[in-house]
Structure formats: structure tokens, C-alpha cells
Amino acid sequence: MTATVPSRIQPQVEFRSGTQQSERRQQSDHSQRSHQNASQSTRHNFGYSHSAGNRIAVLWFPDWPVQAALLEETRRGISPESPAIALASNHRITACCDKARAQGVRRGMKLRAAQALCPSMVVRDADPQRDGRLFSSIVEELDDVSASLEVLRPGMVALNLTAATRFYGSEQVALERFIDAAAHEGIDATAGAADELSTAIIAARHRVLGAVVQPGDSVAFLYQQPLSVLLAEPALGCQKDTVETLAGLGISTLGELTELPTTAISTRFGSAGLHCHRIASAQQQRKVAPGAVELDLSASITPEAPITRVDEAAFIARMLADQVHRQLATQGLNCVRIKIAAETDDGTMISKIWRTTTALTEHATAERVRWQLDGWLSSGGAGAIVELSLIPLETQIPTNTGSIIEADTAVAEETTATVVSRLQSMLGFDAVQQPHAVGGRGVADRVRFLPYGQAAENIREPGRRSAEWIGAIPSPLPTRLGGGLDHPASRVRLVDKHGNPIFVTAEALLSADPVGMSWGKKKFQVLGWSVPWPVDTGWWESEISDESQRLARMQLVGKNAGDQHPKAWLLVWQHRAWRIEAMY
Incomplete structure (x- = not known):
């Protein structure tokens, strides 16, 4: 690995509002000199106060899929062929390193166009399973320095900074310990800290080294951030269409977004707009590792033989995910935070918490369980698993997102998939059917219904030669x-x-x-x-x-x-x- 991380976070940006700095200037001349630049850069006094009782730290691992690919090769003793590396799927770039980005390579770019910009770039296949498996090994290192930890996604983790501060004596020392633990095997990471989870996420991605937003300064910090930060991080859960529409209306910063009336945002953009507005206003007050739900929605399984292989783990993951989501469906709830717990053959208990901004689907839950089990089994330190449990820790009532039969957008597809997944968990996999165009002569013959999500394999495509369907209805077809x-x-x-x-x-x-x-x-x-x-x-x-x-x-x-x-x-x-x- 060529990336290195300083073990200290002294160069990290420390954000303080003008109000706090004015108070500190009255306390000492030294404080006045040390924070003079920050005072000049923050001219607004927003009158925002917040208790420092719930501080959150977020570690961001930039370009994690690239780092995971390099880490896997390093563990195999393979040296990087080129300082520039990118990952691709379906002939398009999905992730790239800084050196490739400096040559003009961007995510979503066609592979040939990217290689023309950076001929020396090494291209590897994208592998989400590798991303999740290797990130679990990094999280194990963080478990040694933080008692409360949640994985937001492979490449980003949230930690309870308040608890760590009490243990280590100061936020500075706690953040240093987090960074040191994350620097395992030369992994690149930046840290952010704030009163709210969403603000800490934005702070972790701030500039190059991240930012520490002092207690009560979240609104002032967010006021200066460009609107585009809402789309920079998937863990924030902001809809692309909503943010792009806001930008088209002339909103360029989060501060300008907060100046819009909440009623107007709700009327025009619904829950998606309110979500963006709450982030910009620092109103998200969810803690890291809050108390578990009162309902027992957990599911456990004790296999006949200890789990030692990844393929066995994948099968068990699907079974447990199905059980949990059936129980959630009976209560009319969605899960956004789930605990994966396991007992090994030597009696050791291991667990990990995963959090998402959107409701977990059955497929997403099974995927995270598979990632976690793959990490535990591949590391070799956990041993065979004799019992596995899924425990929903945070649930919510589904919100009304309006009609799901909307424009053909990724958001609409994701919403549809979530709704259909809940229906299938309640009524059965075959209860929701999806039409597929096939070849045939009659109108009804040219549509084949399959369970939603099932691959349409061995179905004759409608684009085959018309001679195969003598007597077929000519176009245009009836409606x-x-x-x-x-x-x-x-x-x-x-x-x-x-x-x-x-x-x-x-x-x-x-x-x-x-x-x-x-x-x-x-x-x-x-x-x-x-x-x-x-x-x-x-x-x-x-x-x-x-x-x-x-x-x-x-x-x-x-x-x-x-x-x-x-x-x-x-x-x-x-x-x-x-x-x-x-x-x-």
C-alpha cells in the first residue's frame, strides 16, 4: 500500500463558531491568538446551542473499494503495478484513486475513455463482497479502542465520541486512537466529529483531513457547505433528484437551504426534501448505539454442524434475513440498525452493528450478514460459528413517500423494491409478479409473469426474428x-x-x-x-x-x-x- 496516514490528527481542521471564540478571547490572550483565523472566517452568529453530551465521530476511508483491492493484493504479497488504479464493472469506472482522478478519470466514465486519459492505470474488477469482507477486518481493530461502533457502509464507520472521551480524557486523544487503529496496514482514513451523525459525516469528508466541529457549532459549520455535499456521501441518504432540483432553483449552499420555510420544503419536496433540510439545519439527533427496540424481533439459528465455509454462511444469512423481515412485517416496521451476533465453537461471543439511512430490505440484510460472516471466517481468528443471531436495534414506521409509480429513476426503483420486499415477506415470494416481454403470437402470449426479483432466464426475447412467430400480431401492439x-x-x-x-x-x-x-x-x-x-x-x-x-x-x-x-x-x-x- 502506498497510502499513509499520520498517526496524529494535529493538522486536522478545528471548526469553532464566532460566539465561542468571543467567549474564549475573554478568557485568555492565548486563546484569542490560536483561534483568530477561525473567528474571521465565521461572521454569522446563529444563536445555536447544543448540549455536548452526545458527540459523534465518523471515520471515512476514501475510495474504500480501491483501498480494499490494494489491501487484498498486499496480503497476497503482490506489489501494485502502477500508482494509478481504478475499479470497473460493466465496462464503466466505479471507483478510482487520487492519481487516476488527477488525470481526469471519474466514476461512471466508460472504461475505454478512462484508459485513454490515463494509459498507465491498472484496472481491477469491482467486488462488493471484497469491500465488505476486508472492511470487517478494519472494524475489528477499531473495536479495541471504541466500545460503541456502527458500520454505516463499507468505508465509513460511526463511533460514540462521548464515551471514548470519558475513557481517554479528551476528544483529541480519542480521535488520535481512532485514527491510529484505522491506519492498520497503511489504510488511509480521515476523521470528523460533531454533535449529530449527519454533521459528523460531512465533517469527515471536509477538505483533506476532515474537521472537528465544536459543540454547538454545527449550524455555523453547515451553513458554509455547498449543497453538493448531500450527494457526495451515500450514507446521508439524500435523493439525487431532490438535491438537483434544489440546485436548479438556485440553492447553492446548505445555509441557503435552511433559510427556506419548512412548510414550503414539505409541500414541494415531501419527506425527501425535509430529510435534506434537517441535515442542513443540524436537526438529526440520532445517537450512535442508542437503546434497542422494546419488541423482540430477533431471529437465531443453531446449525447442525458449525459454520466454517462462506457458502454455508450465505445460505444461513438468507434464512435469518427472511425470518427477521417477516417479524418486522407483522409489526409494520422497517429496520435501519441491526446487530449481527455469533458464538464460536470455543464459546467466544462476537458481534457487529450495521446502520443504514434507508430501510433495510431482506436482500440488503442478507448481504450484510454475508459480508460480516465472510470477514469473521476469512480472518481465521473467530473459529467455527455454532450460533448466529440477527437483532434489530432500531426500527421506524414506514413514511409515506407518495406514489411509487413515478418517473423511471433509481430512487423510484429503490422505493419499489423496498415495498415489494415487504409484501413478499408477508405474502410469500410468488405473491408479487413482474411482467417480462417475451416472444409470441398473441397479446397475452408476449407477456410472461415471474416473481418480482427473479431473473428472467430462458425466456425468448421479443427481438428474435419475426419468422419464428408466423401469424404474430403486427406493431403497434394493443394497449x-x-x-x-x-x-x-x-x-x-x-x-x-x-x-x-x-x-x-x-x-x-x-x-x-x-x-x-x-x-x-x-x-x-x-x-x-x-x-x-x-x-x-x-x-x-x-x-x-x-x-x-x-x-x-x-x-x-x-x-x-x-x-x-x-x-x-x-x-x-x-x-x-x-x-x-x-x-x-
């Missing part, structure tokens, strides 16, 4: 299906100019030109129609006696006397009768 060919209301009657019913002959032709169509009590004047086409060639030959094989389709346009615009239908001739299969 609405009827009640089915067996539904009584689907039957219609076509007549010619003499009022005689029209049928399909053995040659797959109409017996006469249609003039009118009756559908129940409604009468339509026929304006146009297509030539009938059979579903299977040769079915109309007189030798075929199976009536179920006689099927022909026809498109027809008609208009009712009371309608302003004409309508179009897809008709089916079967069992010597006309029926409406679909409407355009």
Missing part, C-alpha cells in the same frame, strides 16, 4: 387487454350491409365486407379493417376437424354515433364466433 376470450363480455357480432353475420371461410377470408359491429348494446360503424390472418398455417383446411385449432385475428376500426373519435380493436375468430381480444 389494453380484454377480460379474456372466454369472458362473456368479449363477444361481438360483425354484419355486412344486408345485416348478415360475417364469418371466416376455410380460405381464411371474410365472407363479406363488414359494415357494422355490435358489442352488447353499443353499435359501431366499421371504418376499416385488416385481412384476417390465421395463427397457424393450414388450420383452415377442411380435413382438420379440431375446432380449437381454428383461430384467426383481425384488426378493426369503428365509431359509435356518440363518440368523438373512432376506436380500434383486435378481434379473434374462434369457435365460430367473434370476440375482442384487446383494444388499441
